[in-house]
Amino acid sequence: MKRLKKFLASDFFYQFKSDKMAIVSFTIIFTFVTLAVLAPLISPYNPHDPSQIDLMDSEIPPVWDHNADEEPDARFWLGTDQQGRDMFSAILYGLRISLIIGIFAVAVQMVIGIAIGLISGYVGGRVDAFFMRLADIQLSLSTMMIAIIGLAIFQATFGAELYEEMAVFMLVLVIGIAEWPQYARTVRASVLAERNKEYVDAARVIGLSSPIIMVRHILPNTLSPLLVISTVQVANAIISEAALSFLGLGMPVTMPSLGSLISSGFEYIFSGSWWITTIPAFVLILLILMINLLGDWLRDVLNPKLYKG
Amino acid sequence: MALIEVKNLCVEFPTRHATLKALRGVNFSIEKGERLGIVGESGAGKSLSAFAMLNLLSKPGRIAEGEILFEGQDLSKLNDDEMRSIRGNRISMIFQDPMMTLNPVLTIGTQMVETLQAHRKISKAAARLIAIDRLNEVRIPSAEERLESYPHELSGGMRQRVVIAIALLTEPVLIIADEPTTALDVTIQAEIMSLMLDLCKTHNVGLILITHDLAVVSQVTQKVIVMYAGRVVEQGATRAVIENPRHPYTRGLMAALPQQNTPGKRLFQIPGSMPTLDAMPDGCAFNPRCEHVGDDCRNKMPKLDSFEGHLVRCHKAEELQIKGEKS
Numbered sequence: 001m002k003r004l005k006k007f008l009a010s011d012f013f014y015q016f017k018s019d020k021m022a023i024v025s026f027t028i029i030f031t032f033v034t035l036a037v038l039a040p041l042i043s044p045y046n047p048h049d050p051s052q053i054d055l056m057d058s059e060i061p062p063v064w065d066h067n068a069d070e071e072p073d074a075r076f077w078l079g080t081d082q083q084g085r086d087m088f089s090a091i092l093y094g095l096r097i098s099l100i101i102g103i104f105a106v107a108v109q110m111v112i113g114i115a116i117g118l119i120s121g122y123v124g125g126r127v128d129a130f131f132m133r134l135a136d137i138q139l140s141l142s143t144m145m146i147a148i149i150g151l152a153i154f155q156a157t158f159g160a161e162l163y164e165e166m167a168v169f170m171l172v173l174v175i176g177i178a179e180w181p182q183y184a185r186t187v188r189a190s191v192l193a194e195r196n197k198e199y200v201d202a203a204r205v206i207g208l209s210s211p212i213i214m215v216r217h218i219l220p221n222t223l224s225p226l227l228v229i230s231t232v233q234v235a236n237a238i239i240s241e242a243a244l245s246f247l248g249l250g251m252p253v254t255m256p257s258l259g260s261l262i263s264s265g266f267e268y269i270f271s272g273s274w275w276i277t278t279i280p281a282f283v284l285i286l287l288i289l290m291i292n293l294l295g296d297w298l299r300d301v302l303n304p305k306l307y308k309g
Numbered sequence: 310m311a312l313i314e315v316k317n318l319c320v321e322f323p324t325r326h327a328t329l330k331a332l333r334g335v336n337f338s339i340e341k342g343e344r345l346g347i348v349g350e351s352g353a354g355k356s357l358s359a360f361a362m363l364n365l366l367s368k369p370g371r372i373a374e375g376e377i378l379f380e381g382q383d384l385s386k387l388n389d390d391e392m393r394s395i396r397g398n399r400i401s402m403i404f405q406d407p408m409m410t411l412n413p414v415l416t417i418g419t420q421m422v423e424t425l426q427a428h429r430k431i432s433k434a435a436a437r438l439i440a441i442d443r444l445n446e447v448r449i450p451s452a453e454e455r456l457e458s459y460p461h462e463l464s465g466g467m468r469q470r471v472v473i474a475i476a477l478l479t480e481p482v483l484i485i486a487d488e489p490t491t492a493l494d495v496t497i498q499a500e501i502m503s504l505m506l507d508l509c510k511t512h513n514v515g516l517i518l519i520t521h522d523l524a525v526v527s528q529v530t531q532k533v534i535v536m537y538a539g540r541v542v543e544q545g546a547t548r549a550v551i552e553n554p555r556h557p558y559t560r561g562l563m564a565a566l567p568q569q570n571t572p573g574k575r576l577f578q579i580p581g582s583m584p585t586l587d588a589m590p591d592g593c594a595f596n597p598r599c600e601h602v603g604d605d606c607r608n609k610m611p612k613l614d615s616f617e618g619h620l621v622r623c624h625k626a627e628e629l630q631i632k633g634e635k636s
Contacts, residue, residue, distance in 0.1 A: 205365065205402040
């Protein structure tokens with residue numbers, strides 16, 4: 001309660017209140033996250049359960065787009081896809097999967113990146129050179145390339161069935177590993193700046209050990225750039241997942257993410273069923289846009305040089 | 310047995326071109342509860358001696374020679390773990406700039422509790438009680454609330470008080486203060502200095518005070534070392550050195566102090582600046598700036614000799630004394 005009060009009185013919250021863009025983007029992201037978390041409660045159907053799908057219901061348009069001679073189908077307000085799945089439920093579940101992959105992939109990146117960045121920056125010398133060259137090599141291969149190779153090899157060796165079961169885990173792992181250098185470089189740069197400050201000397205004089213100094217004293221001082229890149233990285237991870245799913249390497253059609261929904265509806269776009277692709281695409285674009293806008297705002301607020309007063 | 314005894318301490322920095330000798334043979338000892346001042350201009354090796362004592366030299370610096378006997382134990386030969394149990398526990402250090410020595414993102418309380426827990430098996434609550442106690446001791450009002458403050462919420466003087474409180478937390482026997490008041494304004498300087506003096510007396514803590522303020526040294530310390538270019542040029546009881554300085558450099562420092570009884574006169578200045586480590590002159594390091602320089606001074610490094618109860622490194626010490634009495 002005390003903490004909450006302190007937060008509400010803080011400069012950060014004041015900045016947030018006085019920026020409409022921040023409020024709008026935060027509200028939309030918050031709504032999406034809530035919807036995703038509560039998907040099983042909100043959605044009328046379970047799109048992962050084949051027994052609830054009836055092929056007779058396939059390609060029903062959204063309620064506002066019905067032909068003049070037909071009654072609108074009130075069961076499916078966003079229409080259905082080619083297999084008769086309710087689009088609204090599929091999007092909620094897809095959003096859930098996309099967000100899970102985005103957040104966990106970033107968590108993996110963070111853990112690897114922060115550990116390597118801290119050690120490189122603090123220890124320096126050969127250790128630093130080794131990890132940073134590793135990061136350079138990693139960055140010279142694009143995320144998509146690493147992901148495609150990794151996932152394709154996994155599918156080829158263990159078969160598509162096992163892959164379908166482990167798709168979420170594999171995507172998190174692959175996207176997480178492919179993007180750690182972003183964090184490692186950011187952390188290392190901040191550590192280099194912080195390492196020579198007197199409070200680090202003071203901590204050594206107090207008699208603290210190096211791991212404690214790194215984690216307790218230096219890491220908290222590098223958090224604000226991390227927070228900013230985290231927002232961008234979540235958006236990137238969701239995009240990567242969507243792209244991989246679109247290419248058929250991501251989530252299987254039976255457990256669609258936003259990307260695989262877009263992909264599966266793509267063939268039908270010219271036969272008149274535009275909603276199967278367009279609506280999930282719109283949700284994806286809105287989500288990414290809002291995350292990026294919130295990230296921009298965070299960067300401005302956390303950077304005292306751009307302080308707007 | 311002396312609390313800490315430094316014998317022939319030499320520090321060098323091996324570089325690509327040459328090995329630079331930054332500290333050449335420093336000797337001193339402190340008894341329990343005794344206070345020593347180290348004086349000299351920037352780059353004379355004052356802070357370096359302190360860092361060398363705590364084994365905190367930054368690379369590539371290293372102790373080339375000498376012993377640092379702390380309670381009979383040679384600190385220069387301890388490994389990192391053994392050293393950590395002494396640093397911050399038995400010997401604390403106070404730095405120049407209190408704006409920089411406190412971690413900006415941790416509360417005062419966190420930093421104090423952490424220090425205690427690094428050296429003792431103690432619960433958080435017990436550590437907080439000790440922290441509050443120390444904050445009271447350095448006369449910080451409403452200590453309990455201050456524990457929740459971040460460093461940026463405190464003024465410079467308050468912060469230095471917190472730093473002193475942290476230094477006292479583990480009840481050390483020796484505190485090394487590296488220009489503790491330089492970053493503060495004059496009125497606060499006096500307060501902080503007298504606070505430190507009081508605390509050292511009540512806790513019977515030894516103090517090594519590194520400063521370039523001779524006035525502070527004369528008030529606070531019992532012994533003093535004057536350093537120039539990595540060497541001790543004058544050493545002895547504070548009173549003897551201040552009242553009867555024998556080395557031209559010490560005399561220059563004394564003459565450069567503003568005096569109230571000679572208004573309107575230009576202050577004395579020692580001409581030139583200290584030689585860099587890679588361009589030491591032959592003979593006495595002070596000879597290019599010395600007004601009494603003679604042939605001996607340009608050729609031979611003078612020894613640290615005893616004159617009237619304190620040690621002086623000057624060929625002309627005797628002569629200068631006679632001159633000084635005439636004028």
